[in-house]
Structures are given as structure tokens and as C-alpha cells.
Amino acid sequence: MKPLSQCRIAIVGLGLMGGSLAGALRAHCRDVTGVARRPETVEDALRFGLIDHGTTNPEDALPHADVVILATPVRTIIRQIREFAPMLGEGCLLMDLGSTKQEIIAAMEELPRRIQPLGGHPMCGKEVAGIAEADPVLYRGCTFILVPLERTSAAALALGQTLVEAVGSSPLVLDGERQDRLVATLSHLPYLLACSLVQTADASTSNDPAAWEIVAGGYRDTSRVAGSDVTMMMDILITNRRAVLDATETFQRKLAALVDLLEAEDEAGLKAALAAGRAERRRMFP
Amino acid sequence: MKPLSQCRIAIVGLGLMGGSLAGALRAHCRDVTGVARRPETVEDALRFGLIDHGTTNPEDALPHADVVILATPVRTIIRQIREFAPMLGEGCLLMDLGSTKQEIIAAMEELPRRIQPLGGHPMCGKEVAGIAEADPVLYRGCTFILVPLERTSAAALALGQTLVEAVGSSPLVLDGERQDRLVATLSHLPYLLACSLVQTADASTSNDPAAWEIVAGGYRDTSRVAGSDVTMMMDILITNRRAVLDATETFQRKLAALVDLLEAEDEAGLKAALAAGRAERRRMFP
Numbered sequence: 317m318k319p320l321s322q323c324r325i326a327i328v329g330l331g332l333m334g335g336s337l338a339g340a341l342r343a344h345c346r347d348v349t350g351v352a353r354r355p356e357t358v359e360d361a362l363r364f365g366l367i368d369h370g371t372t373n374p375e376d377a378l379p380h381a382d383v384v385i386l387a388t389p390v391r392t393i394i395r396q397i398r399e400f401a402p403m404l405g406e407g408c409l410l411m412d413l414g415s416t417k418q419e420i421i422a423a424m425e426e427l428p429r430r431i432q433p434l435g436g437h438p439m440c441g442k443e444v445a446g447i448a449e450a451d452p453v454l455y456r457g458c459t460f461i462l463v464p465l466e467r468t469s470a471a472a473l474a475l476g477q478t479l480v481e482a483v484g485s486s487p488l489v490l491d492g493e494r495q496d497r498l499v500a501t502l503s504h505l506p507y508l509l510a511c512s513l514v515q516t517a518d519a520s521t522s523n524d525p526a527a528w529e530i531v532a533g534g535y536r537d538t539s540r541v542a543g544s545d546v547t548m549m550m551d552i553l554i555t556n557r558r559a560v561l562d563a564t565e566t567f568q569r570k571l572a573a574l575v576d577l578l579e580a581e582d583e584a585g586l587k588a589a590l591a592a593g594r595a596e597r598r599r600m601f602p
Numbered sequence: 603m604k605p606l607s608q609c610r611i612a613i614v615g616l617g618l619m620g621g622s623l624a625g626a627l628r629a630h631c632r633d634v635t636g637v638a639r640r641p642e643t644v645e646d647a648l649r650f651g652l653i654d655h656g657t658t659n660p661e662d663a664l665p666h667a668d669v670v671i672l673a674t675p676v677r678t679i680i681r682q683i684r685e686f687a688p689m690l691g692e693g694c695l696l697m698d699l700g701s702t703k704q705e706i707i708a709a710m711e712e713l714p715r716r717i718q719p720l721g722g723h724p725m726c727g728k729e730v731a732g733i734a735e736a737d738p739v740l741y742r743g744c745t746f747i748l749v750p751l752e753r754t755s756a757a758a759l760a761l762g763q764t765l766v767e768a769v770g771s772s773p774l775v776l777d778g779e780r781q782d783r784l785v786a787t788l789s790h791l792p793y794l795l796a797c798s799l800v801q802t803a804d805a806s807t808s809n810d811p812a813a814w815e816i817v818a819g820g821y822r823d824t825s826r827v828a829g830s831d832v833t834m835m836m837d838i839l840i841t842n843r844r845a846v847l848d849a850t851e852t853f854q855r856k857l858a859a860l861v862d863l864l865e866a867e868d869e870a871g872l873k874a875a876l877a878a879g880r881a882e883r884r885r886m887f888p
Contacts, residue, residue: 439816459816488815494810498807498812502816502817502821503820506820506825508857508860509799511856513853514883515875516849517787517788518878519852520852521787526780530725530745530747530774530784531788534793534796535792536887539792539883539886541820543883543887546873546880550869550876554869557867560864561861561864566802566805566806567798567799568858571795571850572854575847575850578847583840586836587832587836589801590797591832593797593804594829594830596800596803596804596808597796597825598829600803600825601822
């Protein structure tokens with residue numbers, strides 16, 4: 317594997333995540349080529365200084381790349397792994413930024429042996445989408461999960477870790493099943509809660525004009541991720557369905573228990589439950 | 603009623619909310635006296651420059667006050683309304699900062715006629731408590747709900763509005779039933795969701811050390827209010843029980859509908875529901 321500074325990197329998908337990563341990587345590699353479906357997106361990425369070269373045709377970019385990063389929705393990544401495999405050169409490191417990993421890893425297993433696959437999932441983002449929102453500092457200070465396959469070489473994993481550190485993230489190596497289970501609770505469940513909360517407000521209070529003036533910080537924070545890109549979230553929920561349903565079922569039991577305590581006016585029980593939650597929150601975010 | 607600049611103001615309860623309000627009001631009135639149960643709290647408030655005078659004895663402060671503001675948990679406010687009534691002078695404006703209003707208003711109805719009562723609920727706060735966290739800018743830019751009673755004079759309401767504007771908040775006049783129903787959905791329900799989410803993580807992922815490294819922004823935001831002061835939240839939930847249970851029931855139905863769509867892999871239905879939630883979130887926070 318070449319050192320990162322000599323690598324030619326191709327990033328497929330120039331949305332918020334791909335565009336931001338491109339901008340962050342430019343200073344650390346030989347060059348970054350952006351691949352997008354729409355010519356306007358390529359033009360924007362060039363104009364914003366996020367890429368060195370850009371194209372709408374993967375065949376122009378992928379054969380020369382030392383590192384290819386797929387920054388599209390999860391099910392598009394799975395399709396592109398198969399579609400792009402014939403275009404990738406000997407020893408090419410193929411990474412992705414998908415939020416669920418088991419189905420992507422399964423697709424990567426089928427790649428020709430000359431390709432080095434490495435699953436990736438940066439734990440950052442914003443509830444906005446598109447190249448216009450891209451920001452090279454987005455990856456600074458976040459955890460970036462890496463999921464190597466059995467077949468991934470130590471050198472390929474090391475290059476992936478160097479790349480992650482170059483953009484300011486901290487690499488965390490996990491297996492696919494464990495990562496999918498963790499993010500089901502810590503990321504995908506909060507999304508479903510935010511959506512349900514927004515729908516609750518829509519059904520009950522949002523026909524009252526005063527609601528708009530008093531939307532409290534609690535509501536704003538708890539509903540924030542409901543603004544996430546729907547196509548991206550659909551792929552995440554569908555490809556992590558079982559783990560998301562399990563986490564949601566646990567949540568529903570916990571909420572129902574609080575409701576029972578409040579319904580019964582069991583003050584001692586309710587207070588103990590809320591205090592335990594508060595202590596746990598403080599343990600997580602001291 | 604005297605103009606605000608000539609008023610002597612007493613604030614009972616020098617926690618985050620009372621201490622911050624005291625600090626914000628000092629520049630706009632004759633003087634601010636803080637009343638707290640513990641002498642250390644009074645000393646801290648004096649040392650931080652949040653009050654002009656301080657005492658642990660309400661009888662030292664309340665008889666001279668033109669405005670008295672109760673900044674304690676809701677059920678303490680209800681008790682103090684009855685306990686302090688004999689100490690309040692002719693024409694005294696009695697306000698509170700409690701998050702639920704119907705039970706407080708009912709207690710205010712019983713006050714002697716010489717007292718002018720006005721319910722208040724500032725839509726600001728932090729998930730920390732205590733005088734050490736007090737900050738005079740806390741009230742800037744927030745909506746401050748005011749709930750006048752039938753018996754409240756126009757002059758008393760006007761003084762309350764002037765006071766609210768002086769600390770940088772925007773007054774919003776509502777009746778108690780409507781305010782309690784709105785905040786049940788927009789503030790108290792998000793709190794129950796945050797607590798349940800933290801308990802879900804505690805039950806499933808938080809025994810995995812990797813969970814701490816990947817707690818995503820979605821989880822951090824959605825769980826934030828779980829760190830709120832438990833005594834304060836207990837009083838809120840108990841005194842707004844029916845409205846909170848109604849809002850929670852609506853939420854449970856909305857979440858169950860999303861679960862059903864995901865369980866059935868009904869992609870068109872799930873996507874439509876998520877897109878509607880996203881549009882509503884964006885309508886609320888453009």
C-alpha cells in the first residue's frame with residue numbers, strides 16, 4: 317500500500333458526508349476525484365474547493381484510484397460494490413461510509429481478491445443534506461468505526477486508520493454485528509423517536525399557533541434528527557431492521573413502565589426510575 | 603403599581619431559574635432580595651453578584667416587596683402561596699416560575715384580594731441545577747408564558763410583561779389549561795422519552811465499552827433532558843399528569859405505527875411517514 321500522501325482518492329457520492337470527506341482529505345493525499353450523478357453537483361464540489369477533479373462517469377475515476385470511498389445510501393453502496401468491482405485496480409482499498417455494516421460486509425466478501433475492502437461508519441453528520449452543506453471540519457473529533465473483513469490485510473486496515481486520523485476522527489475497529497446492534501440503540505432508535513414526537517406534536521398541538529412560540533429546548537433537541545435525509549434513513553432502517561426493532565421494543569417497555577408509575581401515581585417508584593435515568597445520562601456525558 | 607425601576611423584588615428559591623432571574627433583574631429594579639433555605643445558597647448568590655440582599659427568613663424580605671417571585675418546584679410553589687400570603691403587602695404582585703399552571707392558578711385564586719397574582723412559565727432552562735449554574739442571560743430570547751387570573755388587574759399584568767421584557771424574554775399570555783396541554787407535548791413528553799431512551803441504552807448497549815465511544819449526536823440530543831432535576835420534574839409530571847399521559851399515549855400510537863411499517867417491510871408506507879415527519883420538523887424549525 318502507498319502512503320496516504322501518495323494516494324489518488326476517488327469519492328463516489330458528493331452529498332454532505334462525501335463532500336465533507338473530500339474537502340478534508342485534499343490536503344493529505346495526492347488528489348481527490350469526486351464522482352456524482354448530476355453534473356451540477358460536480359461543478360459545485362469543484363467551485364467549493366472540495367475536490368481536485370470531478371466526473372459523472374465512474375469509469376473516468378475508479379481505475380486510477382488507490383482508494384475508493386463509497387459515500388451513498390446503504391443500498392446504493394451495496395449495488396455499487398458489485399457494479400464498480402470490475403473497474404478497480406490491483407490493491408485498491410475500497411471503503412464506504414454506510415451507517416449499517418452487515419449487509420455491506422456481505423457484499424464486500426464477494427469482491428475479487430485484488431481488492432482490499434474495509435467497512436466504515438463515521439459517527440458524525442448534520443440533519444441537512446447535499447454538497448452545499450459540506451464542511452471539511454465535519455469529521456473532526458468524531459469516532460469513525462472501521463469494520464475490516466477476514467480478508468482485509470493489515471496494511472489496508474492501517475491505511476484506513478491513517479485516512480480516518482488525517483481528517484481528525486478517531487478510528488474504532490468493530491465487527492459488523494456489534495456495530496449494527498450498538499447503532500440501532502444509539503442512533504437509529506433516536507431517529508424513530510424524533511419522528512414519532514414530531515408526528516405527536518403535529519396531531520395534537522401544532523394547530524395551536526402558540527405552540528410555535530413555546531417549542532421548548534427539550535422538544536427541539538429531541539426532535540432534531542427527524543430532519544435527517546429520508547432516503548438515507550430508509551436504507552439504514554431496512555438493512556438494520558431486526559436490531560432496530562429489538563431496540564425499539566426495549567424502549568417501548570421502558571416508556572410503558574414510566575407511564576404505569578405515573579398512571580398509578582406511584583411517586584416513590586417514578587422518582588427512583590427518573591433518578592436512575594438521570595444518573596445514567598450523567599455517567600454517559602459527565 | 604409602581605414602575606419596575608422603583609420596585610423592590612423578592613425571589614424565593616435561588617436555584618438555576620431563580621438565581622438567573624435575580625441576576626437579570628438587578629439592573630432594572632430598585633433592588634433584589636433573594637430568599638433561600640440554606641445560608642450557603644444565599645452567600646453564593648451574594649458572592650456571584652446575583653442579588654442585592656439575601657436571607658433564609660421569608661419574613662425579612664416579603665413584607666417590603668412590591669414583587670414576589672416563587673422560583674421553587676411546582677408543589678413547593680403551591681404550598682408557599684398559602685404560607686406566604688399573610689406576609690405580602692397591599693398591591694403586591696405575586697408571580698411564579700412553575701412549569702405547570704392549573705394547580706398553581708387554583709391556589710392563587712384563594713389569595714386575599716390585596717394581592718395581585720400572575721402565573722409565569724419561562725420556556726428556558728438547562729439540564730443542570732443550582733445557584734452555581736445561574737446565568738443572567740438565560741432568559742434572553744426565550745418565550746415567557748404569563749397566565750393571568752380573572753382577578754388579575756391590567757396594571758399587574760402590564761408590570762409582569764415589563765419585567766419579562768426587561769430580562770430579554772417575550773411574554774405570551776395563555777390560559778392555564780391551554781399552557782398545560784401544550785407543554786405536556788412540547789416539554790414533558792420529550793423528558794419521558796429521553797429517560798426511556800437512556801434506560802434502553804443502559805439495558806442493552808452500555809455494558810459494551812464501545813458504546814461510550816460511539817454515542818452519536820442523535821442519542822446525545824435526544825437524551826439531553828434526561829439530565830433535568832428530578833425533584834422539579836416529579837412535581838411537573840404529577841401536577842400535569844392527565845395531559846402528559848394523553849400526549850404519551852398519542853406518541854406510543856405513532857411509534858407503534860412506524861414499528862408496524864418496518865416490521866412489515868412496507869417501504870412505501872414507511873417512507874411516506876418519515877417524509878411527513880421531516881416536513882413537519884422543517885415547518886417547525888425552518
